[in-house]
Amino acid sequence: MMIKCSRCNNKAEYVLVDYRHEIVDEGEVFCGHHAFDENREKCPCCYDYWIEVYDGDTKCDVKLLPTYPQGTLDSEGCCSEHP
Numbered sequence: 001m002m003i004k005c006s007r008c009n010n011k012a013e014y015v016l017v018d019y020r021h022e023i024v025d026e027g028e029v030f031c032g033h034h035a036f037d038e039n040r041e042k043c044p045c046c047y048d049y050w051i052e053v054y055d056g057d058t059k060c061d062v063k064l065l066p067t068y069p070q071g072t073l074d075s076e077g078c079c080s081e082h083p
């Protein structure tokens with residue numbers, strides 16, 4: 001199964017999550033081009049932290065990388081998962 005970017009028709013590679021890697025709201029997903037647009041933030045600790053995506057209640061076997069809404073990351077620019 002392929003999930004498309006919320007902004008274009010490219011394959012989604014990132015999902016919008018909060019500080020604890022919980023998928024945010026509508027579960028917006030983005031391709032590599034759009035992942036960090038609109039002031040979304042990238043955490044240096046979890047470049048390989050794969051998040052399983054659910055379609056309703058069903059796991060759809062897609063794993064995406066995290067992208068964070070502006071202001072989510074802490075003063076060190078990291079999520080809850082510090083190395």
Ligand SMILES: [Zn+2]
Pocket residue numbers: 005006007008009010030031032033034
């Ligand atoms: Zn896109």
Ligand SMILES: [Zn+2]
Pocket residue numbers: 043044045046047078079080081
């Ligand atoms: Zn992180």
